[in-house]
Amino acid sequence: MWIxxxxxxxxxxxxxxxxxxxxxxxxxxxxxxxxxxAQWTVLGESLQADFQVLAPDLYGYGESQPWPGRxxxxxxxxxxxxxxxxxxxxxxxxxxxxxYGGAVALKVAARGCVSVRSLTLIEPVAFHILSNGxxxxxxxxxxxxxxxxxxxxxxxxxxxxxxxxxxxxxWNGPGAxxxxxxxxxxxxxxxxxxxxxxxxxxxxxxxxxxxxxxxTTPTLLFSGTESPAPVRRVVSxxxxxxxxxRLSVIPGAGHMLPLTHAAAVNRDIAAHPRRHRPxxxxxxx
Numbered sequence: 528m529w530i531x532x533x534x535x536x537x538x539x540x541x542x543x544x545x546x547x548x549x550x551x552x553x554x555x556x557x558x559x560x561x562x563x564x565a566q567w568t569v570l571g572e573s574l575q576a577d578f579q580v581l582a583p584d585l586y587g588y589g590e591s592q593p594w595p596g597r598x599x600x601x602x603x604x605x606x607x608x609x610x611x612x613x614x615x616x617x618x619x620x621x622x623x624x625x626x627y628g629g630a631v632a633l634k635v636a637a638r639g640c641v642s643v644r645s646l647t648l649i650e651p652v653a654f655h656i657l658s659n660g661x662x663x664x665x666x667x668x669x670x671x672x673x674x675x676x677x678x679x680x681x682x683x684x685x686x687x688x689x690x691x692x693x694x695x696x697x698w699n700g701p702g703a704x705x706x707x708x709x710x711x712x713x714x715x716x717x718x719x720x721x722x723x724x725x726x727x728x729x730x731x732x733x734x735x736x737x738x739x740x741x742x743t744t745p746t747l748l749f750s751g752t753e754s755p756a757p758v759r760r761v762v763s764x765x766x767x768x769x770x771x772x773r774l775s776v777i778p779g780a781g782h783m784l785p786l787t788h789a790a791a792v793n794r795d796i797a798a799h800p801r802r803h804r805p806x807x808x809x810x811x812x
Contacts, residue, residue, distance in 0.1 A: 544584045549574065552617075566785070573793060585628070602728045630728070650782055651762075651765070654671050748773070
């Protein structure tokens with residue numbers, strides 16, 4: 528077994544940490560809110576024989592420093608982390624993103640600042656595309672706004688446990704927070720301050736669904752049948768919008784499907800960049 532090497536880059540004065548496995552064409556793995564690059568340990572190890580795997584800790588998570596606050600926070604700020612890593616490692620990559628990381632991955636692909644050879648989005652929380660005049664989408668956006676406001680107000684009152692209790696139970700179902708061990712709850716509360724920024728970035732992003740119609744990047748979408756309705760709606764909208772897309776629905780899975788259903792999800796994730804690697808040029812005789 529290869530152990531991931533840790534690297535660091537400096538971006539606007541903030542130190543960004545990332546894990547690196549293997550060598551070759553890059554695959555970038557982007558974690559969910561309150562998570563870190565450690566989320567991808569099993570997948571990184573499975574990909575390292577064929578790819579150079581890069582898994583950054585997004586702002587305020589893992590070993591990365593908080594966002595330095597140059598202006599109103601946005602998905603573009605996180606996208607710059609990914610783009611910097613890709614430029615350092617050749618200028619092109621396959622990208623995999625889960626939840627908040629999926630929204631960041633989508634932003635990178637839409638910006639077009641680097642070459643994205645394939646995209647895997649696992650229930651990306653691109654809530655901004657729900658604001659499209661569709662009554663169902665608007666209702667789901669209001670539901671997300673309610674939980675975001677509760678988290679923000681609880682943190683403002685110093686109640687990190689209450690804020691993260693609501694956050695974790697929203698995404699994983701009632702009782703999920705209480706089922707966690709003390710150490711897990713402590714780790715989540717330690718990064719709670721970043722969560723409102725994540726909500727803000729995904730909900731205030733100026734792009735709309737029409738902006739993604741031109742994307743031709745081969746895309747694999749994942750959704751769980753038991754996940755919250757707003758994110759399942761996001762996936763269904765992207766499934767219609769993308770030109771080159773395949774949807775994988777995991778029966779019985781919730782929003783944390785890369786962890787709860789890792790075997791099935793990782794198998795499909797690994798196959799996608801392999802399918803879309805550039806053809807090798809035959810060696811000259």
